[in-house]
Amino acid sequence: MNAFKIIDLTSENIANYGVCGYKDIKKHLELRKKIAWFNSYYPKGLRIKAVVSEVGGYQGMIEYIPGNYAHRPVEADGYLFIHCLYVGLKKEYKGKGYASLLIQACIDDAQNSGMKGVAVVTRKGSFMANDLIFLKMRFTVVDEAKPDFHLMVIKFDEDAENPKFKEGIQASLEKYGQGLTILRSPQCPYTEKNVNAIIETAQNQFHLPVQLIDLSDAKAAQNSPCPFGTFGIIFNGKIISHHPISNTRFVNIIEKLMP
Structure with a gap:
């Protein structure tokens, strides 16, 4: 495995690394909007951790935020909530265990912050991580939404109330x-x-x-x-x-x- 490190993106370095494959802040309006959004929620607990390879550069990330600021139709107060997870912009960096390391870093942050646990929305279809990597990390499915979305959680206190999709979201x-x-x-x-x-x-x-x-x-x-x-x-x-x-x-x- 090539040498790599997990770095925390901040307002000072996010433009240097980019987000979600977008790197050119002058060319991409979507990156400029993402950075502005990031800067507005960073003081509220938003975090992005990126996997950076010594050879291949930026190869993935995890984004999470306190559940009361989650940008999904969920009720997840007291949990850290994962918005997105992806690794392997280049295929040779897939299957190297980076996703597990990123999820564990989020879990560690949640424990150190006294949170109830970590929650995430997954789906069987495209464009989001599916259940498999989170099941591997001991998450369980606690709620569902049509057509193929799951709400998963790992709890530090089994008596804590489960997060859930908002009722009647459709x-x-x-x-x-x-x-x-x-x-x-x-x-x-x-x-x-x-x-x-x-x-x-x-x-x-x-x-x-x-x-x-x-x-x-x-x-x-x-x-x-x-x-x-x-x-x-x-x-x-x-x-x-x-x-x-x-x-x-x-x-x-x-x-x-x-x-």
Whole structure:
């Protein structure tokens, strides 16, 4: 295994390392928005730890925050909440145990901070870590949300109340009405890419009314009808994508739904 280190990103170094594969702050608006979001929540306990290889550079990260600021529709006060986890920007760095080390670093932080434990939303589908790595780290599933989301937790006190998805999170879908609604938050930089193209396609090709809603803070994300929290596409009151997608994928979905 190449020599590596786990570093803490701060307002002083985050622009040097980048986030989620984005490195050029001048080129990428999504990175600038992510850094601004990071700086606003860092004083509230947001942390990003990055795996940096001596040879390959930045190869993954874990992001977590106190549960009351979680950008998912959950109730997780008293827990550290993992927003995202990924490793292996280059395939030779996959399967090296980096993910386990990052999760353990989060667990250690939670224990040292007197938290109840660590929670995370996983899914069987794409764009999020699945259950397997967390089961390996002794997490258990304590709640579910449609279509394929799990809420997992490792608790330091078995008598502590479990975190849970907010009740009736999809009951608010009707308020978005007919047409297309896109929800996004700067927490996830991938929510910026392709959105303009999707809006243009929806309006010009499919002649749909479109509203873009920026989820400005944790409360807004916690009230999202999408378990992913920081992104969602709603069409005529139904969620058609729970995670960021390309314009091509959007066209394929809409063509199947349009009369």
